[in-house]
Amino acid sequence: MQEKFYISTAIAYVNSRPHIGFALELAQADAIARWQRLNGKDVFFLTGTDEHGAKITRAAEKAGKSPQDFAGENAAVFKKLVEDLNVSSDDFIRTSDEKRHFPGAVKLWKKLEESGDIYKKNYSGLYCVGHEAFVTQKDLVDGKCADHDAEPETIEEENYFFRLSKYGQAVKKAVESGELKIFPESRKNETVSFINEGLEDISVSRPSKDISWGIPVPGDSTQTMYVWFEALANYITALGFGSSNQDNFEKFWPADIHVIGKDILRFHSIIWPAMLLSAGLPLPKSVFVHGFIHSGGRKMSKTVGNVIDPVDFVDRHGCDPLRYYLLRDIPTFEDGDFTEERFVEAYNSDLANGLGNYISRISKMIEQYFGGVLERPSDNELSAVPIKKHSSFFAPNGEGAKLELVSPPYFIDQVVWPIYRSAFADYKLKQVLDAVWALLGELDAYVQTYEPFKLIKTDTEKTRAVLWNLSYGALSIAWMLKPFMPDTAEKILDTFGVKSDSKEEWLKVGVKLDDPLFARKENVD
């Protein structure tokens, strides 16, 4: 039976337009999803929007709109980003969807309640009218709110709480044992040490008089579920949990991987697993945690004027170049820096001068010397043109000798692909692409070794073998790029007249010259 693979991004909070960080998350999740499909898995890839809560209510008021309209308009922009980025998601869930999301969230709540893990408690705190929020002792100076110079009132509020404390040890065990894997390791350590500090029960509702834009607590309409509580439920409500048709839930849950940002680590590594344990549901298998994107060393902000709008960026520079930059130039798990200058540098050197130029030069030679058609030479002919030198990327610690005098196809299949696969298994996406570009460098050097543009004057058969090997390299790169730059991969396959869905061995290429894959960008505008 076909193995299933369920992958999600976090749902994006729609209080404003999409941040480039969400584009990063989409690109990462999409690369993984596409890779798993190529591996033959039955993939379900979910993304969506988180639309409830006080922040959105406030932002909507400011815009003079109802929360519904406001959230709806922003959600549409996020959807557009998903499309523009060519993200291969299978579904898009919105937490304001009363038909799809509410029933499952309610059902989850009830399950926790049945387990005796939801209880009512008075929360007493210092309420500052100026803040319109609770403040803590730390915020006070001489008993007064430092910001508003007013004494806070003591307010008692009745909330529902979830017995998170009960599940600390169970979650810790799952994380430590690898039942719930956390990538990268440092985030796993962070989770464990956080649990070790001791978990307290957490509030899961607010009075609906304060927050009405949300999902009412079942059986108590005076309370609204805390937005994060029901937001987490999206991972199962989207699969039909709590609806009349739970087929997808039965089939795909538990999630194989949740892709998230580091700001919501604890919700996914501790609280969500605890909720699932309470509900008697299986835990997700892994959580993938990326960092934040800054620009020019600073947090992106309108005031600084360094905000990069992903929708606009794709518009100006194209989808694949942005995907490439996000996945190769931004560290996969750490914070990264994104500037347009740096983007253009990477674009010119890696895409235009690197990949695009390579495809141009070899397809042009095949066109000129062989009328565009190459048939696979014999093994003897191919072994007569081995790789003679190689970069240290593939031969660390002076193990290079082993790789010399092997044929490029052998090198690609026996050396490059295993590196590619093993990096992918750890979700080290940047490293995967590093391997692809190291191969590209290898192929450019191979051109230099045999100089087919000179060789053609003296030895047609040998030139054919060289160009065949170079084509094999180009096609291999196309396959390797499929998860990362799907359009580009197709274009390359197309240039060589190879069908994209065919997994048969290539026996012939028919080159069709086309425009360069990536035009150089001379100026930063």
Added chain:
RNA sequence: GCCAGCGUAGUUCAACGGUUAGAACGAGGGACUCAUAAGCCUUAGACAGAGGUUCGACUCCUCUCGCUGGCACCA
């Protein structure tokens, strides 16, 4: 303040305690010409600082400086 982690060439990243600390981009130089004046070869350039442990430390310990994430009601 407390806890955890980080600080390697101009920039982004590598380096089981052990031969001259590796790449890439950018910068300088060279030979070529199939190609998007791209590609190839080559040069310069770094271990935050100070101590210590060790035959030997980027790698372990201490301190200083700098940065990041947490310290729960914030989604």
